[in-house]
């Protein structure tokens with residue numbers, strides 16, 4: 001039994017090896033610099049020899065005024081140890097265990113060549129050699145939790161398969177964080193209440209992101225390629241950043257230009273709210289509850305709107321009393337038609353897709369759904385998947 005469990009865990013961990021690229025990290029992190037001065041940063045799913053999160057913070061240690069950088073890796077990672085050789089690192093951990101940590105409290109002028117690149121990181125690691133952990137580097141282990149307690153801000157791309165647990169632990173220890181996840185997580189019963197309570201929100205970038213993956217990963221028909229160096233890549237269309245660090249975009253007002261009419265915005269048959277099919281169509285003069293597509297969260301400004309709930313189809317009790325339970329139907333229904341069906345009709349009519357496009361799209365969707373990430377295409381979430389229709393109360 002225990003053997004089976006650890007095999008399953010290993011299989012899952014194997015599918016968690018998606019390495020974040022430096023430009024994606026730099027593009028997002030630049031919006032949060034002010035939060036980092038004097039802070040202890042923890043990257044707790046990151047092999048320092050591989051992780052661009054480690055590289056980013058090591059290279060910006062002084063410019064950002066960090067107090068300390070801690071980086072721990074998991075010995076289930078298929079790249080752990082590989083880069084030691086790449087760097088011809090003299091002091092390879094000799095134990096069979098390959099989970100280790102690196103702690104930086106200062107970064108000197110490294111190799112002094114004026115450029116910040118991999119050579120600097122190599123020097124940084126030479127003067128701050130990794131220390132073997134006594135366990136396997138699991139972020140839930142006691143020793144990693146001790147490091148978490150010491151940290152002010154956790155920044156990483158955690159294993160997608162353990163996303164719920166990862167976030168729960170951050171909340172339990174009351175940590176600030178900026179992490180990468182899948183947009184599907186928005187509707188998890190463990191995550192959505194945090195969004196509603198403004199304990200967690202989306203960062204800047206949402207949508208496409210490409211990751212390098214280990215050699216062992218199987219080729220795929222879509223969203224997979226091998227670059228000229230032989231490196232395998234996968235991309236996802238529904239990646240986003242989750243954070244509880246404040247940022248400017250979260251306070252930008254969404255421009256509204258439409259006015260409410262009962263004809264254009266029908267009330268749901270089974271929810272005490274009107275249907276708003278597109279975020280851009282949110283009426284400026286409607287003060288009641290509105291069902292909007294999940295993509296709304298990318299534009300969410302808590303001074304302008306209040307997230308009241310989501311449809312019961314996303315979780316029991318999510319509608320916060322707006323659902324009429326006598327209907328027995330949890331999908332939002334307007335005029336006897338479900339929003340799902342209505343939107344499928346609308347999509348077919350308005351897109352006027354050729355057969356080829358349709359086939360390509362469904363192949364892509366099927367492929368993505370097979371993947372660990374249960375991916376949906378951004379912008380199609382409410383249409384194709386019947387995903388959340390958040391209910392909002394306009395405040396201003």
Ligand SMILES: C[S@@+](CC[C@H](N)C(=O)[O-])C[C@H]1O[C@@H](n2cnc3c(N)ncnc32)[C@H](O)[C@@H]1O
Nearest residue numbers: 016017018019020045074077138139157158159
């Ligand atoms: C999506 S990858 C991202 C790697 C790295 N953070 C990055 O962004 O490039 C998630 C990483 O978490 C590691 N991991 C899996 N299970 C873990 C666990 N229980 N504790 C800590 N790390 C884990 C995987 O080995 C993998 O390297």
